[in-house]
Amino acid sequence: NAGVTQTPKFRVLKTGQSMTLLCAQDMNHEYMYWYRQDPGMGLRLIHYSVGEGTTAKGEVPDGYNVSRLKKQNFLLGLESAAPSQTSVYFCASSYSGTYNEQFFGPGTRLTVL
């Protein structure tokens, strides 16, 4: 099992460009999450999904969109990147919600110039 994978691992964008980050899990988990991690701050929840076809906003959703068309995949989109979106992005999944261990992907380091 690969667990949780993220693509790409690194990306540099110019302000205003768009991109999609892909998260995939092979553990048949219902719940998937996107977080961002910034220096001096804890992980912050961007969006999450409690099952195929569902998405919900987290703590910092502005400037991001997500989709969960297939159970194993959770996509994070930036329509018009801004320097404030420079961060490390982590995807995570869990079997169910709050009472289950989260499994994290390796992270994507995004720089917006």
Place this chain on the structure above:
Amino acid sequence: KNEVEQSPQNLTAQEGEFITINCSYSVGISALHWLQQHPGGGIVSLFMLSSGKKKHGRLIATINIQEKHSSLHITASHPRDSAVYICAVSTGNQFYFGTGTSLTVIP
């Protein structure tokens, strides 16, 4: 306002020392999680607990729901324990994370 506060922010210990990392939270929670982030950036879950105490090898996690406080203990610390330890709480479908404690264990 941070829902989760950790202390200390940084910790240096000699190999073999007993280590304690503290976590306080201000919201009602369903569960509390301890995570480890390796120097390479990967994050793994160490514990999830909603009451009492859990032990895994040299790691022990405790929680006091009334005081809204949790501790992570490492016995007989080793240089391979060097990492950032993150406390997180879950409430409903939301997760809130502390900023982490950076632990360095010196041989």
